[in-house]
Amino acid sequence: MRLLFICSQNKWRSLTAERLFDEHPHYEARSAGTEPGARVRVAAGHLGWAEIIFVMERRHADRLREKFADELRDKMVVTLRIPDKYPFGDARLIALLREKLAAHLPLL
Structure with a gap:
């Protein structure tokens, strides 16, 4: 399963989340x-x-919907x-990531 993690700068939160799945047998993350910037x-x-797209804050989801409404239609x-x-x-x-993701990713 392909997972995308989104935050503001892609330096702390989303990059940490991506790294959690390095070499995971069931999930691929970006x-x-x-x-x-x-x-x-x-x-x-x-x-x-x-x-599946995971955003760290509601404002990230809002920005994605504003800019990429068509691409998010069935996501x-x-x-x-x-x-x-x-x-x-x-x-x-x-x-915190493991706790929040557990409900969505049973093979974590």
């Missing part, structure tokens, strides 16, 4: 950001590739409600 900025191709978008206060790879962020 990440991107919504802002112009993002490490990887989200594009239509990312959304087309993904089977599941899940808001994780994870604030932008954890650095990349932070143990608390990893624990």
